[in-house]
Amino acid sequence: xNKVTRNWMINGxxxxxxxxxxxxxxxxxxxxxxxxxxxxxxxxxxxxxxTVMVDDEVVLACLLPAGQVPDGAEITTVxxxxxxxxxxxxxxxxxxxxxxxxGICIPGMIVSSYALLRRGPLQAPDAIRTAHAGNICRxxxxxxxxxxxxxxxxxxxxxxxPTE
Amino acid sequence: MAxxxxxxxxxxxxxxxxxxxxxxxxxxxxxxxxxxxxxxWHGVVVRSPVAHGRLRGLQRxxxxxxxxxxxxxxEDIPGxxxxxxxxxxxxxxxxxxxxxxxxxxxxxxxPTRQLARTAVAHITPDIETLTPLLTLDEMVTQYxxxxxxxxxxxxxxxxxxxxxxALADADIVLxxxxxAGHQEQLYIEPQGMIAIPEKDGTLFIIGSMQCPYYxxxxxxxxxxxxxxxxxxxxxxxxxxxxxxxxxxxLLAGYxxxxxxxxxxxxxxxxxxxxxxxxxxxxxxxxxxxxxxxNKDGTLHAVQCEFLLDGGAYTTLSPVVLYRxxxxxxxxxxxxxxxxxxxxxxxxxxxxxxxxxxxxxxALWAWESMMDELADAVGLPPHTFRLKQALQQGDTTxxxxxxxxxxxxxxxxxxxxxxxxxxxxxSRCSLGRAEDKAWYGIGCSxxxxxxxxxxxxxxxxxxxxxxxxxxxxxxxxxxxVRVSSTEMGQGTCTILPQVAAEALSIDIAHTGFPMPDTFKxxxxxxxxxxxxxxxxxxxxxxxxxxxxxxxxxxxxxxxxEGQPVELRENEFHGKYDAQTVPFMKGAAxxxxxxGPLRVYDQFKLPAYIKWNQDTFEGDAYPAYSWGCNVAxxxxxxxxxxxxxxxxxxxxxxxxxxxxxxxxxxxEGGLIQALGYALMxxxxxxxxxxxxxxxxxxxxxxxxxxxxxxxxxxxxxxxDVEPGAKGVGEIPMDGLAPAxxxxxxxxxxxxLRDLPLTPEALLKHGGFAAPAQTA
Ligand code: FES
Ligand code: FES
Numbered sequence: 001x002n003k004v005t006r007n008w009m010i011n012g013x014x015x016x017x018x019x020x021x022x023x024x025x026x027x028x029x030x031x032x033x034x035x036x037x038x039x040x041x042x043x044x045x046x047x048x049x050x051t052v053m054v055d056d057e058v059v060l061a062c063l064l065p066a067g068q069v070p071d072g073a074e075i076t077t078v079x080x081x082x083x084x085x086x087x088x089x090x091x092x093x094x095x096x097x098x099x100x101x102x103g104i105c106i107p108g109m110i111v112s113s114y115a116l117l118r119r120g121p122l123q124a125p126d127a128i129r130t131a132h133a134g135n136i137c138r139x140x141x142x143x144x145x146x147x148x149x150x151x152x153x154x155x156x157x158x159x160x161x162p163t164e
Numbered sequence: 165m166a167x168x169x170x171x172x173x174x175x176x177x178x179x180x181x182x183x184x185x186x187x188x189x190x191x192x193x194x195x196x197x198x199x200x201x202x203x204x205w206h207g208v209v210v211r212s213p214v215a216h217g218r219l220r221g222l223q224r225x226x227x228x229x230x231x232x233x234x235x236x237x238x239e240d241i242p243g244x245x246x247x248x249x250x251x252x253x254x255x256x257x258x259x260x261x262x263x264x265x266x267x268x269x270x271x272x273x274x275p276t277r278q279l280a281r282t283a284v285a286h287i288t289p290d291i292e293t294l295t296p297l298l299t300l301d302e303m304v305t306q307y308x309x310x311x312x313x314x315x316x317x318x319x320x321x322x323x324x325x326x327x328x329x330a331l332a333d334a335d336i337v338l339x340x341x342x343x344a345g346h347q348e349q350l351y352i353e354p355q356g357m358i359a360i361p362e363k364d365g366t367l368f369i370i371g372s373m374q375c376p377y378y379x380x381x382x383x384x385x386x387x388x389x390x391x392x393x394x395x396x397x398x399x400x401x402x403x404x405x406x407x408x409x410x411x412x413x414l415l416a417g418y419x420x421x422x423x424x425x426x427x428x429x430x431x432x433x434x435x436x437x438x439x440x441x442x443x444x445x446x447x448x449x450x451x452x453x454x455x456x457x458n459k460d461g462t463l464h465a466v467q468c469e470f471l472l473d474g475g476a477y478t479t480l481s482p483v484v485l486y487r488x489x490x491x492x493x494x495x496x497x498x499x500x501x502x503x504x505x506x507x508x509x510x511x512x513x514x515x516x517x518x519x520x521x522x523x524x525x526a527l528w529a530w531e532s533m534m535d536e537l538a539d540a541v542g543l544p545p546h547t548f549r550l551k552q553a554l555q556q557g558d559t560t561x562x563x564x565x566x567x568x569x570x571x572x573x574x575x576x577x578x579x580x581x582x583x584x585x586x587x588x589x590s591r592c593s594l595g596r597a598e599d600k601a602w603y604g605i606g607c608s609x610x611x612x613x614x615x616x617x618x619x620x621x622x623x624x625x626x627x628x629x630x631x632x633x634x635x636x637x638x639x640x641x642x643x644v645r646v647s648s649t650e651m652g653q654g655t656c657t658i659l660p661q662v663a664a665e666a667l668s669i670d671i672a673h674t675g676f677p678m679p680d681t682f683k684x685x686x687x688x689x690x691x692x693x694x695x696x697x698x699x700x701x702x703x704x705x706x707x708x709x710x711x712x713x714x715x716x717x718x719x720x721x722x723x724e725g726q727p728v729e730l731r732e733n734e735f736h737g738k739y740d741a742q743t744v745p746f747m748k749g750a751a752x753x754x755x756x757x758g759p760l761r762v763y764d765q766f767k768l769p770a771y772i773k774w775n776q777d778t779f780e781g782d783a784y785p786a787y788s789w790g791c792n793v794a795x796x797x798x799x800x801x802x803x804x805x806x807x808x809x810x811x812x813x814x815x816x817x818x819x820x821x822x823x824x825x826x827x828x829x830e831g832g833l834i835q836a837l838g839y840a841l842m843x844x845x846x847x848x849x850x851x852x853x854x855x856x857x858x859x860x861x862x863x864x865x866x867x868x869x870x871x872x873x874x875x876x877x878x879x880x881x882d883v884e885p886g887a888k889g890v891g892e893i894p895m896d897g898l899a900p901a902x903x904x905x906x907x908x909x910x911x912x913x914l915r916d917l918p919l920t921p922e923a924l925l926k927h928g929g930f931a932a933p934a935q936t937a
Binding site for chain 2: 034037038039040043044046047049079081082090101104107110128133139141144146
């Protein structure tokens with residue numbers, strides 16, 4: 001089978017990946033690189049558990065063929081968040097506010113939060129809800145997740161916005 | 165009101181951060197699919213394409229190289245081909261009559277999932293098709309016209325006073341029918357399991373589950389191995405809600421049978437489509453009430469028929485039925501009660517445990533009925549409820565006495581007051597043509613039995629252990645050893661809180677290792693809102709025992725025999741001012757004696773009397789209480805229903821951790837919102853039509869209403885620290901509160917769940933008749 005080679009910066013570390021181009025980014029992350037923080041909840045773009053960032057965009061790793069992620073792309077998964085001040089702040093916010101229950105949605109959810117907050121101060125009043133509308137959580141009823149993101153937004157480290 | 169005297173607690177009652185929070189926010193928690201098991205093969209189930217039939221045989225195509233895979237058929241099962249739940253009617257692998265679409269016919273394992281699926285595609289079942297009975301509607305029609313046709317899986321009745329005969333002396337009699345559809349748990353982690361044959365002959369099962377001690381012993385009979393050779397361990401669980409109570413046994417069985425034959429680890433991770441199609445749902449239900457009222461608006465007699473669609477096999481349906489009928493006329497004083505409950509078979513996947521366990525279906529109908537009854541006697545629904553809400557000293561429909569810890573009617577009164585109910589209720593739209601948006605408000609009031617029904621706790625005798633042992637860093641730690649599992653609800657934090665409280669040490673010195681049947685005693689399954697109350701109490705008792713033992717040993721080792729008290733994380737000598745930190749004292753005990761384990765076991769208070777045959781007596785040791793007020797806007801043009809606010813009070817006894825308890829209520833209410841307004845499954849060609857997340861739609865962050873939730877604590881005096889249950893009660897009341905609100909908004913009474921714009925349209929939505937009765 002044809003394979004493509006990609007050099008990606010994943011969570012700040014360079015990785016060279018060889019993969020069939022149609023293989024899902026999710027499988028490359030979870031199976032080839034054993035970055036199992038990113039989860040599969042539905043495999044069809046409906047739950048958001050597989051949310052990761054490719055460059056500055058939020059993407060669903062279950063829908064994205066690895067071949068479409070260009071050479072040189074920067075990929076951020078839940079495992080990479082603790083390497084950034086904003087990511088650590090969000091982790092603290094989620095833990096402090098009780099935003100994680102079973103935790104399976106959290107890797108995707110918190111990447112969505114991170115992508116939202118690093119874009120700068122929240123503009124629209126419903127910015128948080130809209131930014132996480134694609135992340136389904138069946139446990140929390142979302143209230144504590146919203147509280148966590150608000151808490152982090154208030155304390156977002158200015159020096160790291162927008163490009164940490 | 166017997167509010168237990170407020171004790172000051174150090175650890176209990178604090179919003180302590182979850183012990184698993186750090187792992188979960190860092191993506192480090194290990195769920196079944198994250199476990200790396202080298203050389204594991206993938207299992208796939210060969211399933212019946214028809215809902216009802218007779219299996220004549222399975223043809224394996226000669227075009228496939230069968231040496232690359234392992235196939236398991238009933239002949240390969242070492243023990244009995246039976247899944248032993250409450251009935252012994254379900255085979256692991258069907259061999260004769262097929263009862264539902266998707267029933268397993270064989271199992272296949274291969275080095276890759278792809279190859280296993282290819283193998284499955286080369287197996288063709290030969291089936292003589294039979295006529296299926298598929299839906300609740302068909303079931304109810306048969307029940308009304310030709311009941312002997314139905315296959316009964318379970319039945320139970322409740323009688324109080326004169327029963328239905330008393331309807332004859334009522335001033336007003338009202339009859340109504342209600343239905344509720346399937347609901348899918350939709351935990352975000354699909355089910356997954358791994359079976360690993362170990363070198364020493366043990367079989368190790370690890371995966372996503374609520375109840376490790378269901379799998380062992382249930383599987384032992386099938387695999388024909390002794391319990392001490394079957395080790396079951398829980399991996400991190402990504403949500404369960406009842407959906408991982410009984411069915412992980414099946415997954416474990418498939419993996420185990422394949423692993424034993426393949427002589428290597430086998431894993432099965434369902435994808436979302438398989439998970440929706442081939443795991444349990446909430447039972448669809450039908451209720452018919454005939455209720456007799458006195459002229460003054462008091463309840464005189466309740467007759468209720470309560471039917472559950474059990475799906476193909478008995479599984480846990482009898483207990484779901486019991487909890488259903490026990491809540492079907494709860495909450496209010498009524499001298500005469502007759503409830504008849506039945507579970508009948510349909511040719512669909514067996515329905516099973518789901519948060520609330522029959523109570524949400526029963527209360528959906530009963531609390532809708534309460535509003536219709538209030539209308540019938542011309543009373544506002546809140547006045548009608550306040551008039552007869554149960555109080556301390558009253559008896560339940562089974563004649564159980566409400567002795568203690570009764571949050572009724574306080575939670576009802578408080579919720580009504582806080583939401584401004586009476587005033588808002590009088591200003592509802594009732595489908596007025598001139599209104600641009602229709603406003604409505606509705607309420608529901610309910611109790612939820614905490615713990616197992618009847619004498620269940622007396623039979624289970626929950627056992628817990630506390631281990632003082634060295635942690636991975638060598639420092640002493642008190643580990644809570646129970647089979648109660650963490651699945652998001654907070655067990656891994658509240659039980660250590662209780663242990664720390666009993667010992668008077670800091671929570672940092674406690675731990676909660678993942679339950680493993682080789683390491684923990686059986687504290688019972690993690691179900692029935694029983695963990696905080698029953699297991700919590702037992703952990704507290706064990707903590708007190710361990711405290712005493714530690715004090716004695718530390719006295720001998722470090723205080724030259726003078727009496728010692730462990731208090732606020734320090735050992736204090738009785739006669740001098742000397743203190744020793746807990747960790748130092750514990751380290752001394754560990755060094756001298758090695759690890760220390762104490763056990764304790766739950767005992768039901770002696771006054772609890774229950775007759776399982778007649779269903780008379782104390783159905784539950786205690787009840788949690790709740791009241792929901794829902795406010796809605798309905799768009800007169802599109803009939804779109806939007807719930808914008810929920811006000812609720814709950815008495816869940818002592819609140820062990822307010823952040824976690826609120827999390828349960830908020831999450832449960834949003835799940836209940838989905839049940840009430842959005843989540844719908846119909847059956848097409850014997851299959852669920854909504855079989856993916858695209859078609860089975862649950863609430864997102866955009867759907868959440870404002871939630872104003874409060875606790876009223878009426879601690880349960882017979883347990884420490886006095887918790888009742890919180891897990892299930894948030895599912896109980898929102899659907900009827902919403903139906904009642906929608907009736908006030910539109911003038912239309914909906915009696916079938918879910919409550920949708922289409923249903924409003926069917927009832928003449930645009931014409932909006934002010935239909936009340
Ligand atoms: S797994 Fe990608 S959206 Fe659900
Ligand atoms: S915490 Fe369980 S799905 Fe979000």
